[in-house]
Amino acid sequence: MTSPVRVALLGCGTVGSDVVRLLHEQSADLAARIGAPLEIAGIAVRRVGRDRGDLPVDPALFTTDPLGLIKRDDVDIVVEVVGGIEPARGWLVEALRAGKSVVTANKALLAEDGATLHDAAAEGGADLYYEASVAGAIPLLRPLRESLHGDRINRVTGIVNGTTNFILSAMDATGAGFAEALEEATELGYAEADPTADVEGFDAAAKAAILASLAFHTRVTAADVHREGITEVTAADVASAKAMGCTIKLLCIAARNTDPAGRESVSVRVHPAMIPLTHPLASVGDAFNAVFVEAEAAGQLMFYGRGAGGAPTASAVLGDVVAVARNRLAGVHAASESAYADLAVRPMGEALTRYHISLDVADRPGVLEAVAGVFARHEVSIATVRQGPAGGGPAGRGEDAELVIVTHVAPDAALAATVRALRGLEIVRSVTSVLRVEGGA
Amino acid sequence: MTSPVRVALLGCGTVGSDVVRLLHEQSADLAARIGAPLEIAGIAVRRVGRDRGDLPVDPALFTTDPLGLIKRDDVDIVVEVVGGIEPARGWLVEALRAGKSVVTANKALLAEDGATLHDAAAEGGADLYYEASVAGAIPLLRPLRESLHGDRINRVTGIVNGTTNFILSAMDATGAGFAEALEEATELGYAEADPTADVEGFDAAAKAAILASLAFHTRVTAADVHREGITEVTAADVASAKAMGCTIKLLCIAARNTDPAGRESVSVRVHPAMIPLTHPLASVGDAFNAVFVEAEAAGQLMFYGRGAGGAPTASAVLGDVVAVARNRLAGVHAASESAYADLAVRPMGEALTRYHISLDVADRPGVLEAVAGVFARHEVSIATVRQGPAGGGPAGRGEDAELVIVTHVAPDAALAATVRALRGLEIVRSVTSVLRVEGGA
Structure with a gap:
């Protein structure tokens, strides 16, 4: 049998634990699909001694030294599920420059400074995959960057934040106000103790930047995204929408614009909006995500599924791990960042x-x-x-x-x-x- | 600039013409995405002299000799949009054995004898891509065979035939019987003069075989698929479904079964069925397609879009062309057929x-x-x-x-x-x- 492909895992919280579990449960299938076994080389965590229940992994694999782990010669692939800008950026740049492929779910980092990661990947000749960073388990980024690359995408409209979709769905169903619906979401575990990143639209804005970059072959960062959250959506707004045959969703929208002179630009924004009940996005309830794509030739497409949660996110991470492991065995790497179109990003006013x-x-x-x-x-x-x-x-x-x-x-x-x-x-x-x-x- | 990647197009009907148009309109974008220009080396048709309107292509490219075209040294990729078992099988085997990558929309051939094509691809070290063969423009096969390969798919339920979905949607909306709804579909161009392949479920059964093969890493042919069409669905059935809070759809279903001893098998079938109005597939109306996937870790996913038509199908074909062109330039080829699981296919009775x-x-x-x-x-x-x-x-x-x-x-x-x-x-x-x-x- 071919020698194993070895994975360094950075982070072992909800998603990381599920990555470990899936790697263990599916090991025979994964080996057959890759053509070589996958092995965990080490797991970087903050505290080695923490009780991790029945996680099927050798406790000796845990380390508090992520950089040391990344630099080890026997590490082929680095999986990052820690999140945040630093120290994650430093780790991933180190890995990529050393030619180690990276799989990450870190939407904040990709939206803030994806360019640095893409440049490091190009420099090191390594793969950078991040399917799990947007819309969790939904295979979305790869279709955008591969299946649709023979077409021309004109608009992407997404429900990409489960917390706000749960809150708005509850407001729509019960007539509750925002505060009451947020309270319910918090009790049920759909909202974090500090819900700012979700309800103010920061999470959706990061995902919007990533989607827009892929859809339009243009670097778009979180700072380019106009952002409004849902904290000011009232029960009266929801009633107004109903009277119009609509419902209110927090949408991320990335659109291609063509001015009268034929010059193209893009606008990228996150805000609550009314959509007709007949629109395919209107029936996306609870904490589900969905992304609606309009392409020149393909027409309307929609991708629907679970946007968050340990197992769904781990599924997307492992899908990427299989892809980069295969690339590694074949001695190739995937197409790098495609930003050739370099379209101007217009301000919200336009x-x-x-x-x-x-x-x-x-x-x-x-x-x-x-x-x-x-x-x-x-x-x-x-x-x-x-x-x-x-x-x-x-x-x-x-x-x-x-x-x-x-x-x-x-x-x-x-x-x-x-x-x-x-x-x-x-x-x-x-x-x-x-x-x-x-x-x- | 890198020398061009040259494409032989077999067939120039509705889909073929749209492939030519898209190649022409998007040529700059496609070249940027591939890293080399795409050129049409020749187009094999039945009659060279036919009036093709304003198709943006040199008339000298047309030929009535497909095999001669395929064998030319300056052909890198063969795109087949003719359909049917023979002579398409002979052409594609010839191309693949000669190391020329193939992009095809030919669901009947893939479902009848995909093994022969996969074997020829392996023999010639060539790529075989067929995204357009199932659910037209919807990026579906690549997510199944790539994005979800870190997961375990348990069930695929699809609406994969637009004609029957149009007919059933009309019966549901108006209370019409099958014959009346078929007549409307024919008038509007949604049904062919001979609708047998659609209404008897042959088209859906071919797609079911392709989906099941990918989802379960097992060779499944059209002959393995239990097939019932919609000709016997009555207005009374539709009314019964409504009374139950359901609607009737022609579904293709591929399911993994595990017997009490832990032995796994699959069942693959196409038949009309009632589904609750609350199910995401229930609201897929008119001639749209959608495929609902249940995976162990990812949970429920749905892919929605146009299943047929020239431009949507051409979008899927071109997405594949870009992928195989990139592979060619990188000197690699994609992962070949994955049939390692080799599960038994159970008869319908089980x-x-x-x-x-x-x-x-x-x-x-x-x-x-x-x-x-x-x-x-x-x-x-x-x-x-x-x-x-x-x-x-x-x-x-x-x-x-x-x-x-x-x-x-x-x-x-x-x-x-x-x-x-x-x-x-x-x-x-x-x-x-x-x-x-x-x-x-």
Whole structure:
């Protein structure tokens, strides 16, 4: 039999433990698929002595010296499931430069400074795989960077954060407010004690940067991504969406834009938005993830599955490990980073979006004209207007009315300026809900 | 610049023309992604002189000699979009043995005799890619054979035939019968003049064989697949499904079974079945395809998109072309067929299924006991029984009643024998509907 391929594992938390378990349970299958057995050369952890239950691994493999482990001659592949920027970056650069292939789930690092890792991989002639960094178990990055590379991707729209999807699904199902739904998510273990990274959209923004880079062959970092979380989504917003036949999701959107002169650019953003119930993403509930891809020739595609959790993430990690192990045995490495298109990343103000705006207005002649005038002055075209009694209740309060306006697409800055101008109108009592609308016809 | 990678195209119908168009429109992007330009070396067709509209290709490239084209020294990759067993098999074997990589959409050939192609690829050291053969544009085969190879797939359930999905969706939406819905599909171009391959399940069975082979690392051919089409699905069946909160889909199902002694086998089948409206496959409408995968660690995954059509299929073909072109430039080839598991394929009678059975019975004491006795004698356990007036109408006919029975899982042979025995009971006036049930809790 061929000599074993040896793996250094950095980190042994939820995902790391499941990697160890799967390696153990599937060892015969993995060896058959690779053409050589996979062995764990060592596991770098913070505390060697910690009780790890019945983890099927020799305790002598644990070490507190990750760099020493990486540098060992008998290590072929480095698997990193620690997360965070440093010290992970230093470890992975060290491994890649030394020609050791890396499999990582570290979305924050890839989104913050993927270029450094890709450069180190090119320098060392090593593979850098990171399927687990976005949408957990869903085979997504490899289809984007391989299966669809004969096509032209125009737009990627994803639900890539399970915590916020759980919260929004709960708000939609029960009419609860954000705080109440967050509490439920925390109790059930879907939200961390400090939920900031999830509910403020940082996690989704990192994934958006990774997806956009692959879809558009362009380096996109987390700093390029416009980010809004879900903390300001209200029960009233959810009710507004329902009245429109929609639901609210935290979406990451990466879109290719072509200006009138034919110049291409991309916009990448994360924010809550209304989508029609008929859209395939609308039925993605609970903590599931899904990514909707629109390509020139392929048309609409969707990938759906579990976005987080130890076993699903470990599945994606091991899929990558098998691939790099095979490459190693064949003496080749995978295509490196593809950033040849190098498209400009446009700021949010230039992204084309649609708004759904609810207003409480004075119920008297001339109001609709005044409101419509504000849209016209900002060159925002109105798609639909619905007028009803204020508060959505039965008619008869007499003084106030509710206006619900949905726009056509316009630059986001023009839409935002329209909302600011509406707030300044004397006849507008209040702007009760502003939501972007996606996935429309 | 690196010298071009040259492609021989066999066939220039709907898919072939779109391959030519995409190669032309995306040539700069494809060259950047591959690292060398892609060129068409020749196109084998039946009639050279045919009017091909504005196809962006030199007419001198057309030839009626496919074998001559394949054998030319300046051909690196052979793309086959002709279909059928012969002469395609002879051409592809010739190409592969000569070390020329093959990209094909030919599901019938792969399902009938994939082994011959895989063996020729191994012999010639060439790549054999066939993403377009199943579920058109959806990146599915590569995720199955690469992304999930660190995991263990237990079950694949797919809607892989757009024509039948269109027909069943129409029956569900309008209450139409099969003949009427087929007529609509034909008028709209979703069904061919001779719809046999689609409505009798042959197309889906070929795809089921390909999916099962990849999912279970086992050679499965079309002959191993139990096949039932949708021609016998009635409007009454569709109504029965609705009453159960279900819809009817033509499913291809490939499942891993483990017997009490721990021996593993697979069952592969295509038949119409009821699935709950809450199942992700239930909302896959019109001519869309989707494949639902259940893996040990990854959990539930779904892949959704267009299963047919020129451009979607051409997208999948070109994705493969880019991959094999890159392999060629790198001087490597992809992992060959993985059939190491070599599991036994069990006959349909041993597959575990659930039945939904509607009976018109005499409305008198002892009937339920007699019916229940038939199930018990066949060791089939009943999950639910609903009794109502015959025909589903208002009560009061007095003499007849309707019994709707849903079973737990049992060997299909036992369920089929139960239905035969029910038909023989004097008190059973008729068995009005028999449908398998899938995707249940």
